Amino acid sequence: MALKQSTARIDAARIRADFPIFDQLVGGKPLAFLDSAVSAHKPRFVLEALEEFYEHSYGNVGRGVYALAERANAAYEQAREKVREFVNARSPREVVFTRNTTEGINLVAYAWGLDNLGPGDVVLTTELEHHSNFVPWQEVARRTGATFKAIPVTAEGELELEALDELGRAGNVKVVAVTAVSNSLGTIVPVERLIRFAHEHGAIAVIDAAQAAPHRVIDVQALDCDFLAFSGHKMCGPSGVGVLYGRSELLERMSPFQTGGGMIRRVSVEKTTWAGLPHKFEAGTPPVAEAVALGAAIDYLGGIGLEAIAAHEHELTAYTLEQLGEQPGLTLYGPPLERRAGIVSFNLEGIHPHDVAQILDAEGVCVRAGHHCNQPLMRRLGVAATTRASFYLYSLPEEVDRLVVGLERARKVFA
Ligand code: 7TS
Numbered sequence: 001m002a003l004k005q006s007t008a009r010i011d012a013a014r015i016r017a018d019f020p021i022f023d024q025l026v027g028g029k030p031l032a033f034l035d036s037a038v039s040a041h042k043p044r045f046v047l048e049a050l051e052e053f054y055e056h057s058y059g060n061v062g063r064g065v066y067a068l069a070e071r072a073n074a075a076y077e078q079a080r081e082k083v084r085e086f087v088n089a090r091s092p093r094e095v096v097f098t099r100n101t102t103e104g105i106n107l108v109a110y111a112w113g114l115d116n117l118g119p120g121d122v123v124l125t126t127e128l129e130h131h132s133n134f135v136p137w138q139e140v141a142r143r144t145g146a147t148f149k150a151i152p153v154t155a156e157g158e159l160e161l162e163a164l165d166e167l168g169r170a171g172n173v174k175v176v177a178v179t180a181v182s183n184s185l186g187t188i189v190p191v192e193r194l195i196r197f198a199h200e201h202g203a204i205a206v207i208d209a210a211q212a213a214p215h216r217v218i219d220v221q222a223l224d225c226d227f228l229a230f231s232g233h234k235m236c237g238p239s240g241v242g243v244l245y246g247r248s249e250l251l252e253r254m255s256p257f258q259t260g261g262g263m264i265r266r267v268s269v270e271k272t273t274w275a276g277l278p279h280k281f282e283a284g285t286p287p288v289a290e291a292v293a294l295g296a297a298i299d300y301l302g303g304i305g306l307e308a309i310a311a312h313e314h315e316l317t318a319y320t321l322e323q324l325g326e327q328p329g330l331t332l333y334g335p336p337l338e339r340r341a342g343i344v345s346f347n348l349e350g351i352h353p354h355d356v357a358q359i360l361d362a363e364g365v366c367v368r369a370g371h372h373c374n375q376p377l378m379r380r381l382g383v384a385a386t387t388r389a390s391f392y393l394y395s396l397p398e399e400v401d402r403l404v405v406g407l408e409r410a411r412k413v414f415a
Pocket of ligand 1: 037038100101102103130132133179181182183184208209210211231368372373
């Protein structure tokens with residue numbers, strides 16, 4: 001998942017016109033939205049797909065026999081096929097719709113972990129993880145008696161891969177769960193290396209692609225990962241829908257995560273049997289319209305090109321590191337530009353990140369301040385929190401300039 005330098009260029013100002021959210025003033029100022037890592041805005045194309053589906057094709061899936069229900073079902077399964085192609089899965093049977101990344105990882109941790117982990121086994125994650133790819137594993141390890149370990153990170157926020165050998169000797173490594181891109185620091189993780197390590201130890205490799213899928217090409221066959229999870233809302237899709245890719249041989253052998261309607265073959269007092277893939281893992285009414293709109297988001301991003309989007313974010317990141325690097329009393333966190341996605345975390349000396357974010361908000365600049373659901377990483381960096389700017393295809397250099405002006409103001413206010 002290394003950054004591919006593309007010669008294609010996107011016209012971010014023109015792309016921005018596709019996003020109605022930017023048509024307004026907030027607090028009398030145009031939005032400088034530098035918080036896309038938390039969630040991305042939606043282009044008209046996706047909003048219209050959502051509306052069109054509700055107005056003309058809405059129905060539940062896997063239930064009705066009337067024409068409208070069949071239309072809804074066809075749209076839902078067509079969205080699944082778009083996701084399959086997006087991640088290059090072998091079959092739509094390997095694509096499970098979830099609510100979000102968190103649910104996808106919990107599905108694997110519980111449905112696979114509870115049946116396959118025990119004392120003497122090691123669940124290996126990293127200090128870079130979002131809590132969503134850390135806490136579920138820690139909890140399932142606790143319940144099963146497995147050992148939970150985290151690959152340490154360097155002061156620059158990169159994995160200490162030299163620690164792998166020793167960690168591999170700590171026991172029977174059964175799971176390697178790792179993020180492809182750090183949501184706090186933008187670190188691009190060499191997941192290929194970790195997937196290889198997992199398979200050399202007979203472990204499953206679980207990839208958290210929440211910060212990767214919106215920005216870079218994912219090919220689950222080339223990666224050879226066993227599971228990969230991401231969220232629709234971070235990639236211009238609606239909230240409430242996510243995706244879990246799972247290798248079919250593993251999904252077939254797993255117990256369901258949740259049980260109920262929509263996921264059964266036969267139910268009787270004596271015994272219940274499960275539906276085939278992927279429906280075995282989609283209990284209850286799924287996010288039907290949201291999945292259809294996620295399909296539209298995939299079309300939209302595909303029309304622009306993920307490589308061109310990554311190249312645009314790379315330029316903005318370079319510009320931001322350069323601009324912030326000149327600010328007095330500002331500490332930058334994270335790896336060098338060449339191993340970093342469109343995320344920049346920093347602190348201003350003597351000013352709490354929440355105060356920085358509040359002053360920036362008054363200037364119409366949206367950033368995130370806090371621990372970013374990365375408490376183990378914050379502890380490693382020796383800070384309680386950071387201020388974070390993150391970019392997407394609609395981000396503009398002018399927004400970075402407004403960030404810089406806002407930071408100068410914060411320094412004056414708190415001087
Ligand atoms: N994994 C990573 C790497 C993430 O960045 C996030 C959300 C999640 C998992 C969870 O995604 P969800 O859709 O299930 O909530 N990241 C952030 C963030 O950086 N700031 O707020 C949420």
